[in-house]
Amino acid sequence: MRQRRRIPALVGSLLLVAAAGVACGEASAGGRVPAAEPEVRPLGRIVPVPASVTPEGEPYTLTRATRIGVDEDSAEARALGRYLAGLLRPATGFPLPVVDEAAARDGIRLRLAPDDTGLGDEGYRLASSPDGLTLTARAPAGLFRGVQTLRQQLPSAVERGTVQPGPWKVAGGTVTDTPRYAYRGAMLDVSRHFFTVDEVKRYIDQLALYKVNTLHLHLSDDQGWRIAVDSWPRLTAHGGATEVGGGPGGFYTKEQYREIVRYAAARYQEVIPEIDMPGHTNAALSSYAELNCDGVAPPPYTGVKVGFSSLCASKPVTYDFVDDVIREIAALTPGRYLHIGGDEAHSTSHADYTAFMDRVQPVVAKYGKTVVGWHQLTGATPAEGALGQYWGLDRTPAAEKERVAAAARGGTGLVLSPADRTYLDMKYTKDTPLGLSWAGYVEVRRSYDWDPDSYLAGAPASAVRGVEAPLWTETLATSSDLETMAFPRLPGIAELGWSPAASHDWETYKVRLAEQAPRFDALGIAYHRSPQVPWPAE
Numbered sequence: 001m002r003q004r005r006r007i008p009a010l011v012g013s014l015l016l017v018a019a020a021g022v023a024c025g026e027a028s029a030g031g032r033v034p035a036a037e038p039e040v041r042p043l044g045r046i047v048p049v050p051a052s053v054t055p056e057g058e059p060y061t062l063t064r065a066t067r068i069g070v071d072e073d074s075a076e077a078r079a080l081g082r083y084l085a086g087l088l089r090p091a092t093g094f095p096l097p098v099v100d101e102a103a104a105r106d107g108i109r110l111r112l113a114p115d116d117t118g119l120g121d122e123g124y125r126l127a128s129s130p131d132g133l134t135l136t137a138r139a140p141a142g143l144f145r146g147v148q149t150l151r152q153q154l155p156s157a158v159e160r161g162t163v164q165p166g167p168w169k170v171a172g173g174t175v176t177d178t179p180r181y182a183y184r185g186a187m188l189d190v191s192r193h194f195f196t197v198d199e200v201k202r203y204i205d206q207l208a209l210y211k212v213n214t215l216h217l218h219l220s221d222d223q224g225w226r227i228a229v230d231s232w233p234r235l236t237a238h239g240g241a242t243e244v245g246g247g248p249g250g251f252y253t254k255e256q257y258r259e260i261v262r263y264a265a266a267r268y269q270e271v272i273p274e275i276d277m278p279g280h281t282n283a284a285l286s287s288y289a290e291l292n293c294d295g296v297a298p299p300p301y302t303g304v305k306v307g308f309s310s311l312c313a314s315k316p317v318t319y320d321f322v323d324d325v326i327r328e329i330a331a332l333t334p335g336r337y338l339h340i341g342g343d344e345a346h347s348t349s350h351a352d353y354t355a356f357m358d359r360v361q362p363v364v365a366k367y368g369k370t371v372v373g374w375h376q377l378t379g380a381t382p383a384e385g386a387l388g389q390y391w392g393l394d395r396t397p398a399a400e401k402e403r404v405a406a407a408a409r410g411g412t413g414l415v416l417s418p419a420d421r422t423y424l425d426m427k428y429t430k431d432t433p434l435g436l437s438w439a440g441y442v443e444v445r446r447s448y449d450w451d452p453d454s455y456l457a458g459a460p461a462s463a464v465r466g467v468e469a470p471l472w473t474e475t476l477a478t479s480s481d482l483e484t485m486a487f488p489r490l491p492g493i494a495e496l497g498w499s500p501a502a503s504h505d506w507e508t509y510k511v512r513l514a515e516q517a518p519r520f521d522a523l524g525i526a527y528h529r530s531p532q533v534p535w536p537a538e
Helices: 017-024 075-092 140-153 197-209 254-266 282-287 316-332 350-366 375-379 398-409 444-448 479-486 489-498 506-514 517-523
Strands: 052-055 060-062 068-070 098-100 108-112 124-129 132-137 168-170 173-177 183-189 214-218 270-274 337-339 370-374 387-390 413-416 464-471
Touching: 068 075, 075 098, 075 108, 075 140, 108 140, 124 140, 132 140, 140 173, 140 197, 183 197, 183 489, 197 214, 197 254, 197 479, 197 489, 214 464, 254 270, 254 316, 316 337, 316 350, 350 370, 350 375, 370 375, 375 387, 375 398, 387 398, 398 413, 444 489, 444 506, 464 479, 464 489, 479 489, 489 506
Parallel strands: 068 098, 068 108, 108 132, 183 214, 183 464, 214 270, 270 337, 337 370, 370 387, 387 413, 413 464
Antiparallel strands: 052 173, 060 168, 124 132, 124 173
């Protein structure tokens, strides 16, 4: 396991800036406010902001006598009760036994209500009063999302691993909350730099707090192949043995990949594996000479340039390779989607690209998955039901945008990841030590202040399935590196995916975001103190 670069731990609306001033104090000229966390956080002043909040009455207080009651007939509800108890026990020091719901009348109750169809698959209702706290959801995923709201309503010290003084209060009233989009994703590139299972799990937990429900893993690229494929073993033995800068690389065995999938599933996140093709394939081409048109394997690649590699679209062995890889990875992946990349295939002719995609997309369907591809897939013919992931810029040529919009009008779903808004590896400013800047500098406000429904001219809002925040790792090698670039931008993109469009407001959001700083600190998350955010004073 690599040594992590040490980064000093940093101390760390609803729609009322004035209320934020009461909670945190007035901002100083330098953009900081006194570090004073309220004993009771105003109901709903969290990230993402909930759809509906009705403050009412006195708070609920968690005590040593509190029990967590669950639906006795639901194994998932009981597992969620144990998960919640595991989150709360270290800091509170309370035993918090998980019991049948009837035995926890004045405690915390996790209640499944299958007939409450208005809550959908991920919605929940949190009702808090001195007599108890009840989380209600139609499905277990909704209970899990509600648990994240409960965490954020408690003082941030609840995230610490040692006993804290409390008190542990949740403001009185009702939160009723459902997501704006069904797809709320984050992508982690483990190909440019490899990240261990434990490092991926750490990121999964951070995503869960902000109600992200999709983890897109970029598993292959020019610099490394990261997933075992039994029928082509040199992909990992050779292609997985390096990374950017010439480090040792690494790969996931099938059991390790299954462990990531299981861990994500327990947090109600769907894993989407990506095998990028026909470009971004030097690790595969270096592993097997026959995948090259000239039959000569190139050396391993440890740089950061793109667009120079391509599978040989005219060779039958290429499609044997693709079939084997997709078959084995689909068998490991219980989720609906398999991402086939398709971007920056500059060394593939347009004719070869379209022919390749015409042959590969049916293979994905054959093994029971739905195609996802970067938006260049719309230059071919996207399969029925496919998702196109748009990563263009505000300045992307109009013709390219229109091609994507036309595909959306024809039925292709869109996941929006505009690089100059959502790419978490972009530098905040020219002085940011990590990251790249080819898409421009992306400060916190820029990553938050856009509307997915109207972003791509000509694309119907009904085609937008959601948003995703990719994190490429050419310059990132440790968990601290990932966190410094993801936080505080990731929570804002998560809010775009979850919260109603009508709640979108930078001035109130930045105050709620600032209030996350003590929580970042309690969780040990390294983050960038953007001057655009009125952080608590250090």
